[in-house]
Amino acid sequence: MKKEEVPQDESNLSKSNVKELIYATDENGNYTTALSTGWEPKTIALNNSLDEINERIVFAKEEVAKGEMSPITYFMELNRMDIGILASYVGLWQWRVKRHFKPSIFRGLNDKILQKYATAFNISISELKNFKVE
């Protein structure tokens, strides 16, 4: 890539005024570095992944509202986690975390376990327990 071809598109980076470093060649074909504000294909790729996550969050919210799933699933998606990551944050086996997705089992959880989830999601126990879908 030539230095003058380093893309300067608008991106999620430029919104926060962050620029990234790119290696490119100068007019003599020698390598140098240049800053880039972003590149459209990248932004599209990232937005595609973010849309995917948002869809998962909306879906989880609906499931919680219907009473099919416990609020843990919603907060897990909201924090961009999957079962493996959540299990390692709360220090429980994955099958136990999965079990806690069931509303009937979630209601019976003691505060010690709930606190682990609350800490992982950076919220309080009552926010987790009394989560209501508006």
Add this chain to the structure above:
Amino acid sequence: METNFTHHQSAHCENGVASNLLKHNGLNISEPMVFGIGSGLFFVYLPFLKVNYAPAISYRPMPGIIFNRLAKRLKLKIKRIKFSSESNAAKALDENLKNNIPTGLQVGVFNLTYFPDEYRFHFNAHNLVVYGKTNTHYLISDPVMENVTKLTHEELNKVRFAKGAFAPRGQMYYPIQIPQNIDLKPAIIKGIKNTCRDMLAPVPIIGVRGIRFVANRIKKWPIKHGTKKANHYLAQIVRMQEEIGTGGGGFRFIYAAFLQEASVILGNEKLKELSAEMTLIGDTWRDFAVNASRIYKNRSTQDDAYNTIANELLAIADKEEMFFKKLKMAIS
């Protein structure tokens, strides 16, 4: 307290931290040089491992390997410590800062508050340098950022003890011994040989064969998983290839910069030609990203679009196979 550390922005976090820490210790070594000697160019596809609900793909080796190989090949001594206790980890870091040692840390990205929200995923192989501490904050030199930044004590503790794959477990590292005379030549040759071996490895999911493997999978994705999932998978490939830290084109441009530097040090004209060739290969990776992004942007449903970009990827694999064979010849 604050150490007199100089921040240089780099493309990739691990090379950047390595290069910045070594520069601080009097060894002037560029980011591409760190990347090349540490054999940072790699390709692996792990369909059975899912990251963010898509198959894992990586254009670099496991975190920590680049710096470790560099240290071995230049005979540097690097101290690496992991912790099981959070308070011990904080104590050890403070002790280092008191002794005027800027310290490299492996951290998780999710709680890095200075990153744009869109970039905060549970990715645990990020690296940064802590070069000072105030009553409320740690002073941070994050090599992918233009300027230095800071994190509160609690925030730093959180990112050091992020959980999930590659959990950093508070890992900190810093050079403790650097020999007086460093000979880059044998280290460069070892680094190049290692990269050629990796990229030409007779393993179906690694190197050139790995690229072909992905290409053939892409052809099947829309039929097997439907367009939506296929697009998500494709977007993940592009993200891993182009996201912050790659310097563009899945590290190909950094590697070309390394070959150019190496050709001067080794007095090998052939490497300069190969550097130009690698630049062209990097450009074809960029073209691939552009065409891939068109597919998932338009949500195009024709299967043919997937075949077309899969063939592009196959063409890249052929070019790289030729390239690494030539590179191997050029230094033997």
